[in-house]
Amino acid sequence: MTAAYPLTWLYAPGDRPHVVAKALTSGADIVVVDLEDAVDPDRKAYARAATADLLGELPPIPVHVRVNALDTPWAAPDIAAVARAPGLCALRLPKITSPAEVVRIAERAVPPGLPLYALLESALGVEHAYAVASAHPSLRGIALGEADLRADLGVRDDAGLDWSRSRVIVAARAAGLPPPAQSVHPDVRDLAGLATSCAHGRALGFLGRAAIHPRQLAVIERAFLPTEAEIEHAETILKAATTQQGAQALPDGCFVDAAVVTAAQRTLSLARRR
Incomplete structure (x- = not known):
């Protein structure tokens, strides 16, 4: 069962089942199996099949799957392979730029009502944040993809993303969604920097954070728990x-x-x- 307030969302590459297995016992609240950025094009099919096999049984904690971007040839096969799996809790949709994309997936989802999360990773996505957040009842949350957004905006330092962060936090609240989780901290060795960044994110209104390595989980949880x-x-x-x-x-x-x-x-x- 998902924690009432999940704080840690651990990404694991779908083409490395042994890493996913470790993630499921890492203490994360939610594991996100990644079929997108973490998987090379020539391993997409294997990652998809391995993830579908994993989700054939109920995992010990909630599992989300980040499928490939909807304008790629991999997205439809990804969704078809995992949407019916008994172990799937939600789909995470990357690089969303409009509410129509969310509605299209939600209305074709099998089973109906499959929970969806939209990742906003471009200037256009951020501009449409509220429209995306309120697009369909199946949408359960939104979040930023900061690596892509940073490249799209040409941001030189972290403070340049704060307006976009606040925009997404406000949009989620206005649409009646939970506070977004903060985007990943890419340096898995920089735990002090992670803690500082989490404190800033908490001050902005984020609740919890995505991680890319289990060693980040304890830092994130401490940062977002009350003193x-x-x-x-x-x-x-x-x-x-x-x-x-x-x-x-x-x-x-x-x-x-x-x-x-x-x-x-x-x-x-x-x-x-x-």
Whole structure:
């Protein structure tokens, strides 16, 4: 069963079944089997077949499959091979630029209602973020693909992506979707940099992060879990909300209303993972 607030999404290449098997026991909340960027063209068919075989049985944790981009010759065979598999939880659709692409996949999905996630990896995709996020009830989330987006925009440093990040976070919320997970940190050895980047992403409004190596998982989880001080503050807010109705101010000056209570409840839900 998917965690109420999944924090870690571990990518594993579909043409390396032994790596996928290790990912399933890594402690990640969700494993994303990748048929796209991580697989060379001459191994696409093997990756597809191996993934379909893997998903013939229920895995120990939720598995998503990132299929190839919809304008490639591999996308349709990918979807046909895995969509009916009993072990598949969701399809991740890369390089989405319009709501029509989501609707097309959703309306042809077998079984109907198969959960979909859209990855926005270009300026056009970001411009259409809300339209994509609200395109179809089968769409359960959106996220950025920052490597492609960085190349498309010609961004020279990480701060150049912050506007796009905020745009996608706002679009998800406006469409009633969960907060997006942050895009991968590509240097698997730079755990200090990963922690710093996660802290920035959390401040922007991301919840959780995609990873490309198991060693990144613990850093990501720590970064997005509430601190002891945050837990204590949330408990104080909820206690105050149950003893007095309406908006009020706590002794430390914090103003408590319905929105603050909702945030405190989410904090304590996340804290239960500790």
